Amino acid sequence: MxxxxxxxxxxxxxxxxxxxxxxxxxxxxxxxxxxxxxxxxxxxxxxxxxxxxxxxxxxxxxxxxxxxxxxxxxxxxxxxxxxxxxxxxxxxxxxxxxxxxxxxxxxxxxxxxxxxxxxxxxxxxxxxxxxxDVGRIELLDDGGQGGAPRYFVETFSVGLDAAIALGTQELRESTPLTGTALYLASSLSVFGMRYRRYPARVSMDGAEPEARDLLLMAVQLGPTYGSGFRICPEADPADGLFDTCYAAGRIPRAAAVPVFLRAKGGHHTGSRLVTMGRARRVEFWFDGDDYPIQADGELVRSSHVAVEVVPGAxxxxxxxxxx
CATH class of the missing domain: 3.40.50.10330 (Probable inorganic polyphosphate/atp-NAD kinase; domain 1)
Known part of the structure; x- marks a missing residue:
């Protein structure tokens, strides 16, 4: 029409x-x-x-x-x-x-x-x-979160990629960088001294929670985050599903960085270090409420959070x- x-x-x-x-x-x-x-x-x-x-x-x-x-x-x-x-x-x-x-x-x-x-x-x-579609965020712990985002339209992520996205907000105030350059500058810090894993349990569509030692996990409605990084290249914002991408386990920094850089063009999906998937609902349990979590670039604080697709909302x- x-x-x-x-x-x-x-x-x-x-x-x-x-x-x-x-x-x-x-x-x-x-x-x-x-x-x-x-x-x-x-x-x-x-x-x-x-x-x-x-x-x-x-x-x-x-x-x-x-x-x-x-x-x-x-x-x-x-x-x-x-x-x-x-x-x-x-x-x-x-x-x-x-x-x-x-x-x-x-x-x-x-x-x-x-x-x-x-x-x-x-x-x-x-x-x-x-x-x-829209993603709905449910904070399932007792913390409450006042002004936190309760919906997202493009991306929700946990771990290193969330730390990078949140770090761009700090850099934006101190550098003239924008777009991909800003995102890469933030990634230098995160993949340097702040490189670590984030133990979690993750349930997809109500399945038994699975323990994952996450480096990062992205839950996407659209294909990109970080100014064009094609983390889930096949994501369709109108198919009623999230596309997911995660990397977990003892992955050396030297192996993780090239895979991360290949995500700019969506060429990381065939790596053995990366797992792609689809789901309507994803639930996370974390060891604390201080993990880097972001929704469309906005900070989320929770130790137990679920995201669910609201189709055609x-x-x-x-x-x-x-x-």
Missing amino acids: KTDRAALGRALIIANPAAHSGEAGAAAERLQRFLDCSGACAAGSRLVYTERPRHATELARASAGFDTVLALGGDGVVNEVASGLMDLPGQGRPRLGVVPVGSGNDYARTLGIPHGGKLDAGWLLSCTPEPV LTVLRPRAAS
């Missing part, structure tokens, strides 16, 4: 002004002018800026009555907006549009949206609404060619 120029309806733009080294605020204003001048929004558009962590979730949660919510920024603001939309009733839930101006932009890659770091919104004039806008 093709979306005509007025089919965005009443649109809410939620923008993280700090994204893309502070340039996202100006990009959001250009987006609003573009939408209003092109007639893409039948009832006009409204622009709001995030002011603190998880604010985008609050703004999206209050978006009932809008037809479309556009998340402008990186994967973090996309996660927050998607989480807020998931708190609304399914019937009448606004569609999600992604306007990427972040450094990673992995969800934009998955949806086939232009993601060069500069504003490119022309595809919104001819786009297709499609249902996609969100309607997203995709470029017509990608669909």
Whole structure:
């Protein structure tokens, strides 16, 4: 189904002004002018800026009555907006549009949206609404977690890869690096002094928990994380399944690093050190609540956590060619 120029309806733009080294605020204003001048929004558009962590979730949660919510920024603001939309009733839930101006932009890659770091919104004039899956996060220990993400749209991971993703947030404040270069810089630290295993028990789709001495485990709705690392190259965000990838056991650093680097192009999947799989639900038990765990780049704290696919939960806008 093709979306005509007025089919965005009443649109809410939620923008993280700090994204893309502070340039996202100006990009959001250009987006609003573009939408209003092109007639893409039948009832006009409204622009709001995030002011603190998880604010985008609050703004999206209050978006009932809008037809479309556009998340402008990186994967973090996309996660927050998607989480807020998931708190609304399914019937009448606004569609999600992604306007990427972040450094990673992995969800934009998955949806086939232009993601060069500069504003490119022309595809919104001819786009297709499609249902996609969402991952739901259940914290099963007693810790609670206040503002933690409860949903994800692209990636959930534990171990070294999560430590790398979380480390990029610290580096982003101290270096001008972005994208793959930022992710690789963080990996140097993690594969150096912080290289270790993470003992866990893992259950797939309700099976008996299996003890795994994890280096890393990724649970993916989309193929990539870390600004284009194709950790699960066959992942489809609309097939009702997670794709999983894990490495475990006494793997020397010298063997692990080349496999990790091959994941950039998705060429790691045939390695004997890597196990690929699919599941609808994955449950983890950890030895403590201090393991590196991330969902779409956001920190998760838990010693017992499960993730489950919610099929077709969100309607997203995709470029017509990608669909």
